[in-house]
Amino acid sequence: MPRKHLIASGINKKQQSQAKIWNKLAKEIKAAAKVGGTNPEANPRLKAAIDKALQNNLSRDSIDRNINGATKDKDNQTDYLFEIYGPKGLAIIVMGLTDNQNRLLSSLKGYLSKLKADIATPNSVKMNFKYCGEIIIPLNKLEDQEKKEEANNYELIILEKCMELGIDDIDIIINDDCLQVLTTPKDFYVVRDKLNESNLTLVNSEVRYIPNDYINLDNENYEKLTRFLDSCEEDDDIQWVVTNFGEVI
Template identity: 50%
Template sequence: MPRKHLIANQINKKQQSNAKLWQKLAKEIKAAVKVGGTDPETNYRLKAAIDKALTYNLSKDSINRNIYGNSNKEDDQLIEAEYEIYGPGGLGIIVRTLSDNPNRVISSLNGYISKLKGSLAKPNSVKINFQEQGIILTDLNNYHDEALLELLIDYELIDINSDEEGYEIITVPNAYYEVKKKLEAAGFKIHHSELKLIPLLYVQLTPEQNEMFERFSASCENDDDIQWIVANNQ
């Protein structure tokens, strides 16, 4: 299997999981519009938010409502923040929040960190070990590796991996959208695509440490104020 950098959301009830995820995707779209306007061609963040929303099957109608619909008072007061965390066993975590109540965020996050036996880190002390990359998973489309490299020769790629199911193309952020368009034009089926922070180095946790991280991750996933987390565990 190709290296899958995409962390799957795991909640017992799928409908609840989808509803929670779509709510967070909608918040990200609204925040992107607030910062950069409604045109995704000039608003890089909005384009990324729409792309991710479509990947996770948020309907186009819902996307458009969140772009062009009237915002409420709560939407206007949304404040985003990023927290870097040291966990056990060399674990590094980045948490992105989007909330109208920063005090509630800090209170909740401190509780999660305490159970993790972790600590808040200084800005960029964890993030320096991550790199933003474009991840695109496709079918094989009857291409061999050399033909795919030739197709994408004009774009800055980080890596290409393949197996019997398809390709994983990893790009620098600036090449992500152009590579995706090129692949679609060539007839590739895009299974998943996303701009994502990827660890430069991974750590191997003990079973006990991994269990603590799984509980931390589940708490963050179920928290409406937390948009996403990334970590450097294998």
């Protein structure tokens, strides 16, 4: 079940304050540089962190300060990935980055109790997601036939560019407001750079977990999920959350 309104929907990608976003991005940059080194070309995690930071308008000076300050930082930030089962088949992945595991776990359990959700065993939830590169290309607000023609034209351009690169492992999903291009993680940057050269507008691009399918929630459970996501976004120990939520029914 594709997301019909991928750009407009805010449930998997809530709008946070710019300062909160920047703080989490800076934290990830510093952790990535500390673990894998300060050269982004030799450190995929750092490369991805820098790329996401630039997309969110974090200044290059701030990025460089966090990279250079990583070796001097005495805090031991550790990654924690939690797989969660929620109501009505809701699947959730939460990534934490913290120097205090007990604080993170205590907070997360509190958020989950209100959602009526539980932490699952490793790999039992991730199997519902695909880890891949995602590139979002918006469609203009046109009449249905014109939008269909525009989407088909974009699809041809994307396929041609991927053929030039010798890449055939790619999925293109046409939604109501955008094209969703999915690549393998290793092909992501080369495909994205090629599409940028084609002057296509890319509103978002990153390597992340994408649901294999989506589930719908009633208003009551949707509100619980929204409150859960709000809590996670405000928590400095939680970096990101993905779910398989589709629409409200």
